[in-house]
């Protein structure tokens with residue numbers, strides 16, 4: 001049994017992971033952590049203090065907030081527990097905390113834990129290698145409650161596209177357009193965030209050529225898509241002995257050999 005502690009357990013993703021883990025006997029949900037105001041003590045072992053329940057050998061799955069991510073990274077490194085983290089919108093300081101934790105323990109980090117998005121990223125690289133010079137625009141849609149924009153997944157896709165074109169991402173990415181911005185340059189990658197309703201996650205990469213265009217699109221219909229990916233990452237983290245910062249590609253490679 002893999003002992004799992006869930007940080008952000010009362011949230012949208014936390015509840016999806018509870019649902020997914022409950023149907024998988026190899027995982028035991030040892031603890032549910034959230035902010036004190038959101039604890040639901042009638043329903044499982046809840047605590048607002050991760051340190052209080054964390055032991056060596058546990059796997060923490062964290063989908064909460066940048067602060068929750070940083071706190072989980074520190075606690076996991078101190079206690080010798082592995083960390084699977086999906087929180088997006090991290091600051092450079094949060095990223096540094098993850099890298100520091102990864103010097104001591106296994107950390108699996110992904111802006112999107114769905115298998116379909118992992119496949120989309122590979123398909124995008126293949127398409128870009130065949131379509132030099134086509135314009136790249138990314139459009140993402142999410143529910144009205146999403147805190148960060150654009151999504152971490154859109155930034156990952158844009159980063160992949162910039163790398164494939166040999167462009168520095170910090171100069172190539174164009175977040176929305178407004179006013180007389182003039183014609184589009186060949187070296188820009190447009191990134192656009194749509195917010196509303198209950199969209200779980202929708203990412204379209206548009207590749208536009210002369211008189212034709214191609215759309216590569218992934219639509220998450222249920223948060224269980226991310227939850228099952230996070231559990232696969234937890235299994236990977238429990239087995240992996242070498243500390244380090246891993247991503248969903250490492251998890252997929254370990255499954256397919």
Ligand code: NAD
Nearest residue numbers: 008010011012013034035064065068086087088111112113
């Ligand atoms: P949510 O707001 O529904 O839930 C977040 C939960 O975390 C809340 O219950 C909140 O009380 C709790 N929380 C916040 N700060 C905390 C802290 N310091 N300690 C403990 N608990 C804390 O959000 P959500 O939709 O579940 O998304 C959570 C994060 O996961 C977001 O950053 C989102 O972008 C990301 N996300 C990632 C993926 C992926 O595949 N990587 C998929 C979906 C969402």
